[in-house]
Amino acid sequence: MARAAALPADERRAQILDAVAPVIKQHGRQASTRQLAEAAGVAEGTLFRVFSSKEELFGALVERYIGAGLTLERVDQIDPTLPFAERLTEVVRILIGRSSETFEILHALGPPKEPDAKDRIAFRDHMLEQARQIDRAVTGLIEPDAKQLVVSPAQLAELLGGMVFAVSNPMLRHFRGSQPMRLSDEPESIVDLLLHGCLVDSTRTAEGFDHLGAEAEALRKAARSPATDPCSVATSSPGTPQGQSRQEQPDQDHSEQHHPEQDHPEQDHPEQDQSEPDQSEPDHRSSTESAAAATVN
Structure with a gap:
């Protein structure tokens, strides 16, 4: 009897991942190598010729679904x-x-x-x-x-x-x-x-919103405006306009430091005010990173 042709590597991986998915949904990371191999219908040695470790298999499964x-x-x-x-x-x-x-x-x-x-x-x-x-x-x-x-x-x-x-x-x-x-x-x-x-009678009796025109205008604006990285917001200090680093601000700050008695005569302890941005910055980064981690998870 002729031996069945081997599947291409990508198809083989996909076949195994689809087969082990129910086991991982049930047991998570506690799924044993034996359980995974039995679900895939292969020997444990074969499983680890396709995936070098369980962690690699888990990562490949996540990628297959997301x-x-x-x-x-x-x-x-x-x-x-x-x-x-x-x-x-x-x-x-x-x-x-x-x-x-x-x-x-x-x-x-x-x-x-x-x-x-x-x-x-x-x-x-x-x-x-x-x-x-x-x-x-x-x-x-x-x-x-x-x-x-x-x-x-x-x-x-x-x-x-x-x-x-x-x-x-x-x-x-x-x-x-x-x-x-x-x-x-x-x-x-x-x-x-x-x-x-949501209307009982959804047939238009008059011209409605110009959706195609709105799309065209959005595309024109996108073409004119350079793309901005939303992650750059996390590197700005509190009160800093988006896209402006702390190093790009100081003209105003230096002028205030040259004449503190004119601009802020009521501040007897300026060193306390200078420390405030440093106190809030870790919290700002922490909340941003927590939100990103929650999104991934």
Whole structure:
């Protein structure tokens, strides 16, 4: 009997990751090598020829779910001949599944080690690129029906992702506790609201908001304005305008120091005032870094 051809390395890795995901969701980092190998249907030695360690396997599993690859595979399988609303419903179903599966994996594995600033920025850039890839794929599914819309396909793709996040994100539901979600997270519900709005009669009788014009203006502004790094805010000291470092401020500060009796005659102890920014700075950085770590986790 002829031996089956070996899978390409990437497909082999993906197959193993999909097979071990339920075990990791259940046992987290406590999952044994034997449990993982049995779930994947391979010997333990084979498992560690594909992944050098359990930690590498865990990292690859997280990347498979937070990355765009698995989502793009699923979006690519949507039948482009389906009616428009059904295509969007399938997209929403995939996005909800991605959000739910990612949350389950991250929750099972626990919080990651505290990243440094460089790693945090790299992670942010990576996730933005993953989101762009998914947006492009969803936009492509919408484009054949662009003439039916008052928004562009790209705008609708953004709306779709935003509504899925707002209504079905597991982390938001977790923080709501026992407070019920009033909006259904069923894919059909989200698509119905997105396409038909909240009015009983959603047929326009007059010209509505110019969504396409608003998009064009936003793109023009983005083209004129240089991109700013939001992470740079964390390096500014309290009271410093965004993008201006502490070294770029001192003209005003030096003038005040040259004539303290004129500008601040009531300050008998200027050394106490000079120490205040240093006291608040660690708290500023700590809160920013905590928020970033919470976002990653």
